[in-house]
Amino acid sequence: MRTRSVLISGAGVAGPTFAYWLARHGFRPTVVECAQGMRSSGSPIDVRGRAVSVAEQMGIMPQLRAAATEVTGLNFVSDSGHQVGSIPMQVMGDSVELPRFDLATILLEAARDKAEFLFEDSIATLHQDAGGVDVAFEHAPPRRFDLVIGADGLHSRTRRLAFGPEGEYVRHMGVWVATMPVDDLTLDQHKVLLHNSPGRAVSLHPGRGKTMAAFMYRGPGDENFDHRDTTDHKCRLIEAYTGAGWRVPELLQRVHEADDLYFDSVSQVRIDRWSTRRVALLGDAASCVSLFGDGSTLAMAGASTLAQALAATPADHTAAFRHYEREHRRLVAPKQRAVGQATALLIPASRFGIAARNAATRLWPLASSLQQLRRALS
Ligand SMILES: Cc1cc2nc3c(=O)[nH]c(=O)nc-3n(C[C@H](O)[C@H](O)[C@H](O)COP(=O)(O)OP(=O)(O)OC[C@H]3O[C@@H](n4cnc5c(N)ncnc54)[C@H](O)[C@@H]3O)c2cc1C
Numbered sequence: 001m002r003t004r005s006v007l008i009s010g011a012g013v014a015g016p017t018f019a020y021w022l023a024r025h026g027f028r029p030t031v032v033e034c035a036q037g038m039r040s041s042g043s044p045i046d047v048r049g050r051a052v053s054v055a056e057q058m059g060i061m062p063q064l065r066a067a068a069t070e071v072t073g074l075n076f077v078s079d080s081g082h083q084v085g086s087i088p089m090q091v092m093g094d095s096v097e098l099p100r101f102d103l104a105t106i107l108l109e110a111a112r113d114k115a116e117f118l119f120e121d122s123i124a125t126l127h128q129d130a131g132g133v134d135v136a137f138e139h140a141p142p143r144r145f146d147l148v149i150g151a152d153g154l155h156s157r158t159r160r161l162a163f164g165p166e167g168e169y170v171r172h173m174g175v176w177v178a179t180m181p182v183d184d185l186t187l188d189q190h191k192v193l194l195h196n197s198p199g200r201a202v203s204l205h206p207g208r209g210k211t212m213a214a215f216m217y218r219g220p221g222d223e224n225f226d227h228r229d230t231t232d233h234k235c236r237l238i239e240a241y242t243g244a245g246w247r248v249p250e251l252l253q254r255v256h257e258a259d260d261l262y263f264d265s266v267s268q269v270r271i272d273r274w275s276t277r278r279v280a281l282l283g284d285a286a287s288c289v290s291l292f293g294d295g296s297t298l299a300m301a302g303a304s305t306l307a308q309a310l311a312a313t314p315a316d317h318t319a320a321f322r323h324y325e326r327e328h329r330r331l332v333a334p335k336q337r338a339v340g341q342a343t344a345l346l347i348p349a350s351r352f353g354i355a356a357r358n359a360a361t362r363l364w365p366l367a368s369s370l371q372q373l374r375r376a377l378s
Helices: 014-024 050-058 061-067 100-111 157-163 230-241 248-257 295-312 317-337 339-346 351-377
Strands: 005-009 028-033 044-047 073-077 083-088 096-099 116-119 123-129 132-137 143-145 147-150 170-181 191-197 200-205 212-218 262-269 279-281
Touching (some): 005 143, 014 028, 014 100, 044 100, 044 295, 050 295, 061 096, 061 100, 073 351, 096 100, 100 295, 123 157, 132 147, 157 279, 170 230, 200 230, 295 317
Parallel strands (some): 005 028, 028 116, 147 279
Antiparallel strands (some): 044 096, 073 083, 123 132, 170 262, 200 212
């Protein structure tokens, strides 16, 4: 049987993982990525659960561990910077937390010699027929592929071309997020600091000399929002945080000058089917859980499941897509349901909510010790 060609749009987390596994299973992957090289966003993200075994099988756990942050806890701080609550963030088992940029780079390096990569390009149009998909690129000459996989993130163009406009599938979760590197701020490498005012949170997250500031605030969706308009993002952020205490004024000054600001709506993708004929969706494009829910872990796990499904029935991609969707939805669904809890914990809406959360975190060690004592006695 002839080797099947697969075009993957997006070289973030899902795309290179999928390319790696497809090549291992004897397919011919091509990855098209609109950015010049690797992703720039350095927000710390987690690799845990199923993604750890995927990474182990790829032989990249040593690189992931070497790039991992040393964070062990999250401290809630007052306007004056005093600790008013805390949550342990000890990583479980073999899981690691590392900057998103490092994860994407390590995955890309693992897939680099196994797939063809087209950087600074993007799919312009897609036309499917019974035998394949004709793809026009923005720059490269047109080509025909057996299958096309959209791993191009929350604002997936592949999804828009094959499934319809973003508004039908992307749900705003009532929160906006911005991140910005502040590498020159020196912090205790073991503690994330988080300051709240009602409906707003600001955090400083250390990671091996790379510190990331994150702003998360509650606010309604806006259908006129353009995720590429940085000037508008700066205005929105400065307006939302005016009057907030702690180190916020200093951070807003940096927002003014920032040339690497990420800003977006915290959203989920809910779509009834992840494939249509020869095109399927993967990672955030299919099922973004929002930043509060193991998106990178799910992206790696989904990529491995889809590659295995295609390898099991190489002549029947419809059956493979069905199998992948059935299996992977089981992991995604509970994560999508849990987002409300994370929002309540990290961004309480009122002063009372902030005080109650802080008090509760001070009681957790006691509750956990009682639980251990009870276990020991029984
Ligand atoms: C601020 C923030 C914090 C987060 N924190 C966590 C966390 O703590 N834990 C966690 O597990 N997850 C976290 N996530 C989520 C996690 O980053 C994503 O779920 C994960 O990266 C999804 O991987 P992906 O490959 O599907 O998409 P992405 O990583 O978004 O990659 C998509 C790729 O497609 C490319 N692309 C986009 N459009 C096109 C196009 N038209 N043509 C070609 N290429 C294109 C992009 O440049 C990008 O490289 C966070 C996300 C954000 C935004």
